[in-house]
Amino acid sequence: MEAKRWRWPLVCWSVGGRFVRPSAHSGPHIRSGRLPLFRDATRSSKYSSFYRATNAFRMRALLRLWLLLLAGSWRGGICLDPEQDTDAEVEAREYLNYLNKEMDRRTNLNMLAAWNYASNISEENLAKQIAVEAENARFQKEQWREMMKYPWQSYKNDDIKRQFSMFAILGSAALPDEKFIEYQKTLGDMESIYSQAKVCGFKNKTNCDMHLEPEITARMAQSRDPEELKHYWVEWHKASGAKVKHLYPKYVELANEAAVMNNFTDTAEYWLWSYEDPHFQEEIAHLWQQLKPLYLQIHAYVRRKLREKYGENIVPRKRPIPAHLLGNMWAQQWNLIYDLTTPFPGKSSVDVTPQMLHQGYTPRKMFRLAEEFFTSMNLSAMPETFWEYSILEKPKDRNNIVCHASAWDFYDGKDYRIKQCTTVSADELSTAHHEMGHIEYFQQYRDQPHIYKNGANSGFHEAVGDVIALSVQTPKHLRKIGLMEPNTVIDPEAELNHLFHVGLEKIVFLPFAYTMDLWRWDVFRGQITKDHYNCAWWKLRTDIQGVEPPVDRSEDSFDPGAKYHIVAGVEYLRYFVSFVIQFQFHQAMCEAAGQFDRRNPMSKPLHECDVYQSKEAGNLLGSMLRLGSSVPWQKAMEIMTGQGKMDASALLQYFSPLQQYLERENKRTGEYIGWTASERKCVQTEEELERMRAAATTEQNAEEAK
Structure with a gap:
């Protein structure tokens, strides 16, 4: 024995x-x-x-x-x-x-x-x-x-x-x-300041009751007056970011203390840990390098179009693009200046906002349309409690509401809600599908134990609604649901218009999402101190995204705090991850629906695929959603796509016709690819800025006197 x-x-x-x-x-x-x-x-x-x-x-x-x-x-x-x-x-x-x-x-x-x-x-x-x-x-x-x-x-x-x-x-x-x-009080105070911030109008200075949603957002999207856009940009950053500046260092201190007590070095390490890959930051940097050439082509093309609109004194040929001219308060997506930048203006438009208004769309109808897309794929309808308790448009009797769109799981297997101050537009229709994608995910994994009631990683959660929106935005689908005339001709130029519109939403977002957390990682690691928050923010924005503020800045401002996710302490890398993997999901679902063949990718182009009414695509998506976070995200990715890693090839395949067009067009016009250093100054105090402005004015007057 x-x-x-x-x-x-x-x-x-x-x-x-x-x-x-x-x-x-x-x-x-x-x-x-x-x-x-x-x-x-x-x-x-x-x-x-x-x-x-x-x-x-x-x-x-x-x-x-x-x-x-x-x-x-x-x-x-x-x-x-x-x-x-x-x-x-x-x-x-x-x-x-x-x-x-x-x-x-x-x-x-x-x-x-x-x-x-x-x-x-x-x-x-x-x-x-x-x-x-x-x-x-x-x-x-x-x-x-x-x-x-x-x-x-x-x-x-x-x-x-x-x-x-x-x-x-x-x-x-x-x-x-x-x-x-x-x-919790620090976060709550910052969110309260952000949500209740108001500014005065540009033309009517006595109207000082303009909130971000919907008034300021609408002016940033619709105005083509650079002075008006500058006004709202500057005033919003004063009313929101500057007023939370004194609170943010305390948030950083406490967040880091919590991370250390969880055995992490700092909050940056804690946030990255959730991706279950010790080299995830390096993987993101590598993905960005793969995607950067496409972004540079879009950036150069858009800068030329804006220069033609506003003149070289406002949009210099080689400089970063002024952030206030891009249709969005944070220059994170540029699809709302599509009308200024359309490659082929005479061709069919994919902006169906006018049709939605003409057909009497309401916020509730938009969400019903989103629900019908999910059910057509053999996925779940919204429960009755969703329609009873959700807030789908801004209440008329009050402004004290966080208008940032959000989806809520109440962890009882039956109560799910969306809170969104919805306005009727094509952009908000995409947001409705995005938020309902979260609800679909909640419902699919509701039978998992509590600890697994989450996405495989946070990027998965963000990708689900967006992958549906890729189909919703196609001319093929818009014709099916009556938002585009049945006889609308979709020729190669119209297809490029569509791809360009999607690119203004998806591709230009990537460097913004990347800089959001690059900045915070350095803040949490102590590499950016509170005396340099603002200037470091703009250095990253300029170096990576190629945008600059419309006016000189100082450390008396706190421009990162003009963005909700900064003051709410919400990790943002999830959105970068989402914008890559949603194209991997899209490709896998299109293959399941018989609408894409990777061996012959141009026979049925990926950007034309619409998985509406495909139960095969829905069943594939559902098989991944039901897992929640019960397995590492790499395993969930493999179940969905056949490979267990993030990969930019599906995204690049989707946009390949657009990239080829932009390369030809930018070469034809001799457009400068990339950007030189920004001439905007960022100094320590507003007093220093005032002295610089006074000196510049004196010098200019002296020159004029000569």
Whole structure:
């Protein structure tokens, strides 16, 4: 008989912050054998009582553990060795079942409080939301302590290990109670300032009740007066970004503190961790280099068209494009200046806004149209509660609402809502499909345990509605739903118009999305300090996106804070990921629908595909959506597309006719590709800017006197 070899018993608790015997399977969230929650509890005297209680808890657990060791039995103690006793995983599964159900219940209460605040901003509703979130955070910390009793890193069941590893990251809930409340209050205050910001009109200076949605957004899209556009750009950045400047450093400090307590170096590392790839930042940089040549062609072409419209004194031939001229407050998408930049103006237009208005479209009708697209593919309709509780247009009786479009899952398997201050336009129709894509995802994974009720990664969630919109925007589909005349001729020039319109939405967005988080990664890592927030922001915007502010800037301003996702603390890389993978999804669904053949890609061009009414495409999409985050995103991607990685080839295939056209056209007109350095100044204070302006005026007057 083989002699039994003595083994170290599995010890899962820690002494002084280190495991006695760290598991070989420890994941990235328990690096170096440290416990995430209490990693840095000794750094500040503020934590002294908290740390003493924690140490007492650890010592009691350690004493119990060694008593059990002496007794020779592990069955009644903190840990069970899964290599010896399969009951360990049964017990762990039972605990996870309890925790998932309880988290669903608690998150439902949390979402209700958050909805009440976002749809009716008031100090009272903010206080209620923070109270619910604080209670939730306390519960999560209690359960984290309970979870550490389980030796989950050594379990054989991959699903149990995955659930434990995801629950082990507490996020901001890891903060001590008083700091968690301060963190939530800081975010709430910034969102409140942003959502209630107002400016005065350009022509009617007495009308000082203009909000971002819909008034300012409409003027940025519709006005072709550069002075009016400059007015709204400058005033919005004053009313929003500049007013949250004093709050943002505190948010950064607390967000980083929470990240450290979750065993991450900083919030940048925490955000990137969710993509389950240690080299994900490098992968994004590589993808951008693949996509940059197409962007440069669009940028050069648009700059020429704007120069022809406004003159070289406003849009210089080689300079970055002034950000206020691009139809959008943040220059993130340029499709709203399509009328100024259309390659073939005499051909059919894909902007169906006039038809929608003529046919009496309403916000509700737009969302019903989006719902019908999903159901035509054998996916789920919206529940009746959706139509009862959603806010689909801005309430007429109040302005205290966060108008930024959002989709909400209330974690009870039946309550899903959208909040959007919808106006009738082709652009908003795409947004309606995007937001309903989130709801579709929520419904498809509703039977997953709480911890898996999420996208395979955050980019997947953003891609679902957008991949549907790729079909919705095609001339083929617009004819089907009566928004384009049946006899409309779609010749190669009209097709290029369509591709260009999509490119103004999809391609130009990529460098903006990239810079949003490049800037924040450097802020969180301490490479950009609060004294240089604004100038560093514009350096990235200019270097990568090729846009510049309409006026000189200073550090007294805080232009990043004029964007909702900055003040709300929402990671933005998800949108970059989404804008790449949605084309991978589109290609896979088009193949399933029999509308694309990668062996002969031009026989049925990818940009002409419309998966409307294709149950095969819907079934393929549904098979991926139902997984939630129960598997790594690479596995979900493989199920959907046949390959387990992000790849720009589908996007480049989609836009290949446009890229070829732009290269020919820019060469024909001799357009400069790229841009020289911006001549806009960014200095430390507004006083310094005033001195510079005064000196320039004096110099100009002297020249004129000569």
